[in-house]
Amino acid sequence: MQFFDLNRQFNLSDILTPHKTLEDLGAQEWFLSKVRVEHDCLSDSEIVEGQAVLKSNQNIQLELEWLIQDTGFELKVLFKGIETAASEETLVMVKGAKIIDANEQVISAQALSLWIDGTLLPMLPNIRKEIKARLNLWDYVEYDG
Template sequence: MQYFDLSRQYNLNDILTPFLSLEDLSQHEWYLAKISVDYDCLTDEDLVEGSITLKSHHNVQIELAWLILDNGHELQVLFKGIETSVSEQTLVIVKGARLVDEEGQELSAQALSLWIDGTLLNMLPHIRKEIKSRLNLWDYVDYDV
């Protein structure tokens, strides 16, 4: 049973949301839980963008923004703010946990991006194929008739 000092004010979110390190997250099993596409077919924009939600077996979620680029011979899936130079907006959202470093301080966005690029994406080697397979890419490709 857990007891609380009623003379203090508590933020319920601080009590219910676990504090996790990147090492803790590395121990989780991750899977693709949701994919969304943001595409305006009324414009001449060649980019297909969207987001994915990765979920762990401990109910932690990481939302990543992605885009698809045509490099001439294949369609590449890149994660915005991690594999692209876009950094002026938040492109990674973590739900279900508060991330801290070894000293217990809140984790920086740069450290989280490095972990996602170096660890999380390696734990999901087929994530790009999964994104492509869930899209009907023929809707976004120009071809000669």
């Protein structure tokens, strides 16, 4: 008995990776798993950037790029490509699943960004505070006191 068409090439990761819709993702519980910082202390740049890894209870990960903007009275966390102008690079990475639409086509990065902004971020109302809490921001800002 033949289970695979030997004329086709199969990608093992496609077979083993679960396919989820945005609705499936919305039904999962999400939490902040990891925060990374990319900042060159030797440069004069006042921008602090990094990544936040959000993980679901079904072990799916979303890696979001962020930056900290100094508004003059607070340090504001903004998600790049979602709350800032998107550039051509990929600013959101999904690990552990392939995200598909109702037609079982892989969704676009823009659709995923809209879902993150409209659904996921409201599900995590304290995400910005959690990111800032994991950073020692006094290392990145000057304080005249």
